[in-house]
Amino acid sequence: MIRFDSITKRYPGSQDALSQVSFQLDKGEMAFLTGPSGAGKSTLLKLIALIERPSRGQLLIDGKNLTKVSKRKIPYVRRKMGIIFQDHRLLFDRTVFDNVALPLIISGYNRSDIERRVRASLDMVGLLNKEKQYPITLSGGEQQRIGIARAIVHKPSLLLADEPTGNLDPALSWEIMGLFEQFNQVGVSVLIASHDLDMISRLPYRVLKLQQGQLVADGYPKGARA
Amino acid sequence: MRRSQGTRQAPPVTSPRELRQGASRGHQRSWLSGYFTLHLSMAIQSLGRLFRTPFATLMTAAVIGIALALPTGLYVMLDNLQQAGGNWDDSTQVSLFLKNQVSEDQALALAHRLEQRRDIQAVQYISAEQALAEFQSQSGFGAVLDNLNSNPLPSVLVLRPLLVDDDPSQAEALVNGLKRLPEVDVAQLDMQWLKRLFAILETIQRGVMIIAILLGLAVLLTVGNTIRLAIENRRDEIIITKLIGATNAFIRRPFLYYGVWYGLFGGLLALILVDISILLLQEPVTRLTGLYGSAYSLGLLDFTLSATILSGGMLLGLVGSWIAVGRHLSQIEPR
Numbered sequence: 001m002i003r004f005d006s007i008t009k010r011y012p013g014s015q016d017a018l019s020q021v022s023f024q025l026d027k028g029e030m031a032f033l034t035g036p037s038g039a040g041k042s043t044l045l046k047l048i049a050l051i052e053r054p055s056r057g058q059l060l061i062d063g064k065n066l067t068k069v070s071k072r073k074i075p076y077v078r079r080k081m082g083i084i085f086q087d088h089r090l091l092f093d094r095t096v097f098d099n100v101a102l103p104l105i106i107s108g109y110n111r112s113d114i115e116r117r118v119r120a121s122l123d124m125v126g127l128l129n130k131e132k133q134y135p136i137t138l139s140g141g142e143q144q145r146i147g148i149a150r151a152i153v154h155k156p157s158l159l160l161a162d163e164p165t166g167n168l169d170p171a172l173s174w175e176i177m178g179l180f181e182q183f184n185q186v187g188v189s190v191l192i193a194s195h196d197l198d199m200i201s202r203l204p205y206r207v208l209k210l211q212q213g214q215l216v217a218d219g220y221p222k223g224a225r226a
Numbered sequence: 227m228r229r230s231q232g233t234r235q236a237p238p239v240t241s242p243r244e245l246r247q248g249a250s251r252g253h254q255r256s257w258l259s260g261y262f263t264l265h266l267s268m269a270i271q272s273l274g275r276l277f278r279t280p281f282a283t284l285m286t287a288a289v290i291g292i293a294l295a296l297p298t299g300l301y302v303m304l305d306n307l308q309q310a311g312g313n314w315d316d317s318t319q320v321s322l323f324l325k326n327q328v329s330e331d332q333a334l335a336l337a338h339r340l341e342q343r344r345d346i347q348a349v350q351y352i353s354a355e356q357a358l359a360e361f362q363s364q365s366g367f368g369a370v371l372d373n374l375n376s377n378p379l380p381s382v383l384v385l386r387p388l389l390v391d392d393d394p395s396q397a398e399a400l401v402n403g404l405k406r407l408p409e410v411d412v413a414q415l416d417m418q419w420l421k422r423l424f425a426i427l428e429t430i431q432r433g434v435m436i437i438a439i440l441l442g443l444a445v446l447l448t449v450g451n452t453i454r455l456a457i458e459n460r461r462d463e464i465i466i467t468k469l470i471g472a473t474n475a476f477i478r479r480p481f482l483y484y485g486v487w488y489g490l491f492g493g494l495l496a497l498i499l500v501d502i503s504i505l506l507l508q509e510p511v512t513r514l515t516g517l518y519g520s521a522y523s524l525g526l527l528d529f530t531l532s533a534t535i536l537s538g539g540m541l542l543g544l545v546g547s548w549i550a551v552g553r554h555l556s557q558i559e560p561r
Binding site: 093106 | 465468471476560
C-alpha cells in the first residue's frame, strides 16, 4: 500500500527532517508511527498526503509513484485516502452532516448516494443523532469522531491519522482506537502517528519508531493484548 | 432514520477491493447528474452566502451598479441625440428660397422640372403661407406675426439630393448649379450643421467609450478585491477542502459564482438607476423637443440594451473574480 524507498526530506535552511527512510506498509495492514516530537512523524504523513514532496527517494502508494504525480493530479491521489487530524479541521459554519458529506460532494456524488453514505458513516462513529448540529456544539471526542466519519465516508483504502487521540482522555482514546481497528478489519490500511506509548504497547500492531528523522525501530510490541 | 448508538451496524463493506469497485461504479453512474447538481447547488449556496451579509453585498453591488450606470446613461443620451438628429442621408437637404415675384404655378412647374433630374431624389414645395403657418405654430412668435401686414416669408422648395457615397462635394456642385436658376433667390445646403453635430457626437461617443472602459476596469477591480477578501476569509476552509482532495476547479467555483452574482446585482442596480434617471428627464426632454417642433420623447431602456448591461455586468464579475481567484488560490496550500 505504502512504500518508502530511501526517502529524504530536507526543508530549506535546516537539516534533514527525514533521512533515508525505507519501509513498506501492506494492504490491509495497521501500524503506528511513533517517536518524540520533531522526529519526523508529521513530515512522513505529509509526504504521503502530498502536502510535502520528498527531496530524494521514491514514494509509492498503491503502486503509484507519488514523486511523479503532477500538481493537478494531487487531489485525485488524496481522494484515495482518508486523513484524520489532531485538530479535527472541521468547518464550523456547516452542520455535522455537511462536514461529513464534503469528500463526496468534492467527488461529485449525487444527493441520494451522499445521504446514504453520510448516514452510514455517522452511524459507524455513533453520531447519527447529531447530524443536524454544528461542530462547535460537540465535545472534543465527538468532533474527532466527526473527523473520522469524514475521513471514511468515501471508503478510502488508506487511513492516515496524525495524533488522533492527542487531546482525548484514555477512555475516549480507546474508543477512537476501536474505530480504527474496525476499519482495519474490513481491509483498510491504517497508519497512525501517535506518541501515546502506553496505548500502543498494549495493541498488537506494528510500530515504526522515528528518531531525528531516521527509522530506528520497526516491529511488534512485546506483551501486547492478543 | 435514527438508530440508537448501541446497535451499530457492521460496516457496509467487506473487502477493500469491493470497497473501491463500489466507489468507482457509483461515481461513474452519478457523474453527469452530480456535476450539474453540483453547479446548481454551488450557485445557490454562494447566493445564500451573499444574502447572509446583505449590507456588504449591497455595497459592492451598488459600486458596480453606479460604475455600470454612468456609461449606460451617457450612451442612452447619445443614442437619443442621434435619433433626434435624424438619419444622416435623409437630413441632407437643399432649401431653395424662391424670389418673391415667383408665383405658385411657376414654383410648382420648377418643382416638377427638378424632380426629373437624376441627382435629385425628391422635391417638396412649401408655399409662403404654409411656411408662415408652420413658423407661427412652432416658434412661439405667433402673436408678433399676427401684427404683420404681409407675409415676410418666401416660398421654399426643399430638395433631397441623391448623393453617391455621401460625397459632400456633389451636393455643393448641385447647390451651385441651382443658385443660377432665375426663380431662386438663395440656395442653402442644410448639411454643414448636421455634419458638425455628428462630428461632436462622434467625439462624445469616443469619450463615452473611454469612460466605459475605465469604469469597466473599476468593476473588475471592485469584484476582484471583494473576492480576494472572501478568499482570505475562507482560508481555513480552502485548506481543509484541498486536504480532502478538492481540485482547484472545485474551490474556484463558488468564488466565480460570487463574481457572477455581484455582476448581476450590479447590472440590475444600474438598470434601475438609469431607468429612474430617464423617468426624471422624460418630461423636460419632451418639452424641449416639443419646442424644436419634434414629437420625440425619451424612452426607457429597451430589452436588448437591458440584456446587454446585465450580461455585461455578469461577465465583468466573472472575469474579475477569475483574476482574483487565479492570483490568490494558488498561494493557499496546506502546510
